[in-house]
Amino acid sequence: MQKRLLLIGGGHSHVEVIRRFGLNPEPDVAITLVSPDRHTAYSGMLPGYIAGHYRFEDCHIDLETLCRSAGVMRVKGMVSGIDLQRRIARCADGTEHAFDVVAVDSGSTPAIAGIPGATQHGIPVKPVPAFLDYWATLRPAARKAITDLRIAIVGAGAGGIELALAMHNRIRTDNGRAQFTVVSDGPVLLAAHPAGVQRRFSAVLRERGITLRLNAPVQTATADGLVLGSGEVLRADHVIWVTGAAAPAWPRESRLQTDAAGFIVVNAHLQSPSHECVFATGDIAVMPATPRPKSGVYAVRQGPPLTENLRRALRGEPLREYRPQRRALALIITGDCYAVASYGPLAFDGAWVWQWKDYIDTAFMQRYRGTPRELS
Template sequence: MTSKRLLLIGGGHSHVEVIRRFGINPEPGAAVALISPDRHTSYSGMLPGLIAGHYHFGDCHIDLDALCRRAGAAWIGTSVTGIDTERRSASCADGSKHAFDVVSVDTGSTPVIAGIPGAARHGIPIKPVPRFLEYWATLRAAARSATIDLRIAVVGAGAGGVELALAMQHRIRADSGRARFTLITDGSAILASHPTRVRRRFTAVLRQRGISLRLNAPVQSATADGLVLRDGEVQPADHVIWVTGAAAPRWPRASGLQTDTAGFIAVNAHLQSPSHAWLFAAGDVAAMMATPRPKSGVYAVRQGPPLAENLRRALRGAALVAYRPQRSALALISTGDRYAVASYGPFAFSGAWVWRWKDRIDTAFMRQYNAPAQDGR
C-alpha cells in the first residue's frame, strides 16, 4: 500500500487528540509526524493552577514524544517557519524540510505586543508557556528575597489575565514573598465577554486581594521604569506580564495561505483551508470564517475529534464531515485559591465546589494523554 504522509504542525489541544485517536485506530498506510519545538505541551485549563502551586509540572503538561511513540507517530523537535504550497513541504527553524500529503496546523497564538514600542524588551508574554515558566521561577525567587514589594503589572483583563494575576499573587504570598499587583486593560471592564455577575464577582475579589485595577488604560509603550499609558501617565512596574489578545504567527500568510485580516488561517466548516484543500487548521491559529468563535482552549478541545476524522478522510480521499461549534462555552475561572466561578451564557455560580468540579474535568482530560488510552472515545 502506498504510504500517505500526515504532518501535524504544533502540539495544541486539537492535535493531541488527533494523535491519540490515530494511535487507537491507526490509518492503514499513513505515516504521521508531529512538529513542535517543545517536548512538553501545557494544558491551558490547568496553567493558573500550576502558577498558584496547586499542580506540579507533570500534572498539566503532555509529553508529546511519549504520546507520539505510543501512537506510532514521530515527534520532531523544531518549529515550522513556512510551507511551500507547490511542493507540499514544511520548512523548519533547524533547516530541515518535511514533505506531506495532508497537513494540519495547531500552533496556538501569542499575545498581541508587536504594536507596543518596548513591549518585547520590557516584559514577558504568557506564551510561549515554557519561556514564561522560566521567567516565573526567577520572579518568584526575586519576590522571596525582596526587601520591598516588587511592582508587577499584568496587561490584559480577560479570563487569562485575571486568573494569572490572582494565581501569581497566591503563590508569592504562599512563598512569603513581597509583591504588589496591578491589572491593566484598555477596556471599560474586566472579563468583557462574561456576564455582569461574573465581572462583579471578580472585581470584588481583586479589591479584597489588594490588586489594583486600571480600566480604560491602553498601554502606549513600555520602558525600564514601567508602562506609559494614555495621556502619558506612567504606571511604575518592575515586571510586566503581557496577557493581551491573540496574535497570529506570520508564516501562514507569508506562505500564501488564505487568512483572515488578522493573519489567522481561514478554515471552512470542515476545518479545511479554502485556498489549499490539503491543509487543515484548528485551535487559536484557525479562523472559522462562517462561524467565528473566541480564541479559547474549550473550542480547541472540541475541534479535536472532527479534525481527526477529517484528516483521516482526507488521507483516503473521502468526503469530509462538517464541524458545528457550540454557540457558547462553559468557562470555569479560578480565583488563585481553590475556589472558582462558573460562567455560561448569562449564568454564573461560584464556590470551592466549582474548583473541585474544574479539577475533576481537567485531571480527567490529562489522563487521556499521559497514559495509554483504553478506548476510542
C-alpha cells in the first residue's frame, strides 16, 4: 500500500530531502510539501541580497520547480497543528493533510513575544517574505528622506550585525539617508564568536558610523522608538527585530514533546521521542543530548541523515544515528564584498573570505536548480 510522507516547511533540510528523493525515488511513497510561499530564502545569502550583491533568484530556492522535478506535490499552506492520533496536519486555512510519516523543518522567528508593542512597531526579519516587502518600501523612503531615517536593529548576533551592515551599504549606494543603531541586551556583540571576530566587527561598525548599544534590553516598542531598560527612549523611525529564535505555539499545542521554549525535541535519529512518526530538523528542532546553535549550517547538514531515516521509517527498517558536527565555520559579511571567518577560537578576514563564501553559497544554490539529473 502507498505510504504518505508529509514535509512541513521548505527549510534548509527539506530542500535536500526533496532533491534526494527526486534522484532516487522511493517506490510506493507519495510525498507532499506544505509551504506558505513558492520561494524559500537561503539565509547564507540573504544579507548579500540586502547589500545588493545578489538578485532575488540567486538567494531563493523555487520550491515549485524543485518539487515538480522531484515528483513531490507542493501545496500552499501554513501548518497550524497536527492531530497525532489521526495523523493529520491542519493548515491555518482549514485544509488537512494526512500522513504516515511527517517531517517538520519550518524554522523559527525572532523572539519578540515578551516585548509589548514589538509587532505593531517594527518588523521581524522572519518570515523573510514580509521582511523583504518592508525593505522594498524602506529603500525608496530613505532615498526621499530630507533628514536621516533612524533605523534600529535589535539583536547583535551574526544575523543582526550582517543585516545592519548590509542595509547600511545598500542605502549608502542608493544615496539614501539613514542613521543605524544596533541594540543588544548583552555585554558584547557576536557573543557566540571569538574576541578576534568581535574586535573586527566593533571596528567596522565604528568606521561606518553605526552606533552599538550594548547592555540595553528593550522593554517596550512605541511609535517613538524603543524604551530601554534604563528608561531611556531610543528614538527610531524603523525597528528591525533580529533577536534570538522563538518557536511557534503549534508543536506544543499538538502535544508533541517540546523543550521549555517550545522547540520540538528530537533524539539522535532526528525523531520525536514522544511520537515516532514525527521527525524534525533545523531551527524548530532541539537535540537535548547534543545541543547546537540555531544556524542554517546545522539545518543543511541534517538533510542527508533525515532523508535516510525517512526512507527507513517508511520501510519499517531500523533508523541510523546522527551526530552533529561539534563546531561550524561562520563566514560573516561586512556588506561591502568583504567577510570575517569565525571557527572555534580562530578569526581571519579579507575580500578573499567573501569570495570564498560566495563560491560556497553559489555552489549550494546550484544544487537546487534544474532537473533531478542535473541536480546530482
